[in-house]
Amino acid sequence: MAQSRSDANRIFIAGAGIGGLTAALCLSRRSRPVTVIEQASELRPVGSGLQLPPNTMQVMRELGLEDALLPHVVAPRAIQVMTAHSEDPVAEIPLGATAEKRYGAPYLVIHRADLQAVLLQAARASAGITLRLGTRLRDAAQNADRIKLEFERAGDDADPQAPLDHDTGAALIGADGVWSTVRRRIMGLRGAAFSGRTAYRAVIPVSEVPQRWRNVTGLWLGPRAHIVHYPLAGGEQFNLVALVEEDWQEEVWSAQADRDALLSRFRDWPRGCRELLSLPSSWLKWALCSMDPGTSWVDGRFALLGDAAHAMLPFAAQGAAMAIEDADALARHLSEGMDDVPRALRAYEAERQDRAERVMRLSRANDRIYHMRRPLSLARDAVMRALPSERLLARLDWLYGWRPPGA
Ligand SMILES: Cc1cc2nc3c(=O)[nH]c(=O)nc-3n(C[C@H](O)[C@H](O)[C@H](O)COP(=O)(O)OP(=O)(O)OC[C@H]3O[C@@H](n4cnc5c(N)ncnc54)[C@H](O)[C@@H]3O)c2cc1C
Structure with missing residues (x-):
């Protein structure tokens, strides 16, 4: 031995x-x-990017790491929700100062x-x-x-x-x-089992991205796919992830993806969305698993x-x-x-x-809701438009409001 x-x-x-x-x-x-x-x-x-929501920041604070994280994070102003049919937001969920006040810690994103x-x-x-x-x-x-x-x-x-x-x-x-x-x-x-979902990711300099997207988390909902993007690295970089229903199976984090096939998959989505997806010259992908x-x-x-x-x-x-x-x-x-x-x-x-x-x-419920097709997606969008933006955030109080006992 x-x-x-x-x-x-x-x-x-x-x-x-x-x-x-x-x-x-x-x-x-x-x-x-x-x-x-x-x-x-x-x-x-x-x-690529991860979210550090308020429920995690309480732990980072206890570990004394908040200052060390600061140069690397961005606190998005809001989550803007768009759809495969229009780039006008159907909802805007406030983050930034609103989330920090509500939960006593900021909502951050980080590489x-x-x-x-x-x-x-x-x-x-x-x-x-x-x-x-x-x-x-x-x-x-x-x-x-x-x-x-x-x-x-x-x-x-x-x-x-x-x-x-x-x-x-x-x-x-x-x-x-x-x-x-x-x-x-x-x-x-x-x-864990393969879920029949694949995530495509790319990180690019934020300077290449239209101003409109530099300060928010963008979430685009559509049939059998959705897209998430946000700034990273203290606002120097920009993270793009396209999550699609595709049953590719391999236990790796960084497989080379086919850029043209990806762009073609989103060819009917709004122009602003397609322009964002066309910015990276290459994409990586990983197969999503769940238990x-x-x-x-x-x-x-x-x-x-x-x-x-x-x-x-x-x-x-x-x-x-x-x-x-x-x-x-x-x-x-x-x-x-x-x-x-x-x-x-x-x-x-x-x-x-x-x-x-x-x-x-x-997460499973979001999978169904995000990827709805018409006519169900029309009802989803109507509900999101009707709800006051703070109500959309309040629905997640049980999640973001967590803190370690005694904190
Ligand atoms: C290389 C890598 C890249 C990732 N990229 C992303 C991303 O871009 N976006 C995203 O949402 N999530 C990504 N993830 C997953 C994400 O980090 C996790 O979903 C989340 O942070 C929970 O983390 P975890 O600590 O449970 O596991 P992970 O952060 O995945 O860490 C597990 C660690 O265990 C190590 N390990 C595995 N088996 C053994 C063994 N037998 N002996 C010793 N060490 C072992 C791995 O090398 C890894 O470092 C990535 C994970 C890895 C490992």
Whole structure:
């Protein structure tokens, strides 16, 4: 057996993504020793934009990261909702100062890579966190007292003949994303399934984008597809995502997409929309996966968080947010309950599961509503036009108004 750094109270987190790094920081803040295992040997700036709604900013504030995030974020003034038939908004949901006043924290958007870099820098500066990049979790076992883990080196320069590495600790947290090894291989649960939806993404300089779109989140609804766009990177970049009903299946984040096929798919949409879509010279795509609610996230000393627990369609823009909320709750329960780790993990699950499943249901409902065809879409648009804009926001108070207990 290779060298072991065994520590009876050490918590192991698989995955240095958004949820894993946030969980490590929340645990370390409560003086718990943590090791984060990440298969990537380098956290490259992959991906595009994510929403950091008020419910996540409460956690970022507690971690003291708000100032570090500020140069990278944008606080859109509003969400403007258009349709495949007209670029005149059918609704405008106020964000900006209205959201900040209502929820006590701002509604922000950020590039995933910028958020991960801020979290990573804070984790590196934290004496209680050990980071092991280029290390893939392969397997794990547990008994009443501890967990035992098996790793392999991963990454371009990894030697396939190298012996496996082992370690022991108090708990294993699977924050290893939508294709989670902890979920599928170690806990034996059903993984995420392809949803028949594909997301096309591009990031371009904001200077190329008409002024009208630089300060808002745009949401275009149409038959079997919708489009989301917003500024990023402190207002320097612009994020475009087209989400289409297309049953392409591959477990990758960044496949090259066919730009012409994408543009042709939206050829009947309003001119302003088509002009935006034609700005990027190339597009990347990833296949959207989701899980069915109802499976347990905890087995003894093993627990799941983020996408590994509840991968959902990104149609409520809450994937990262739920991972961040999970991280806060996990750290609270674990730090108070190290004398009985399985009980602490069950308490974490009991606190989080209903809320995450409610957001999963919202994402599925949005899938139906956003992609309606006529005549149903006419009724949808009429309802949206009729509702006062603050009412549209108030319907999401249960979501954005969340905060950690005591915050
Ligand atoms: C490279 C990448 C790009 C993404 N781009 C986007 C995007 O553009 N838009 C969007 O909405 N969402 C994107 N996501 C997903 C988004 O980050 C999540 O939906 C959300 O933030 C919840 O995060 P999470 O912490 O649960 O998982 P993630 O942020 O997905 O992190 C999971 C981490 O676990 C690591 N991992 C997986 N298996 C193992 C293993 N066996 N051992 C060790 N480490 C392991 C992965 O390398 C990854 O770093 C991306 C995710 C990744 C990994």
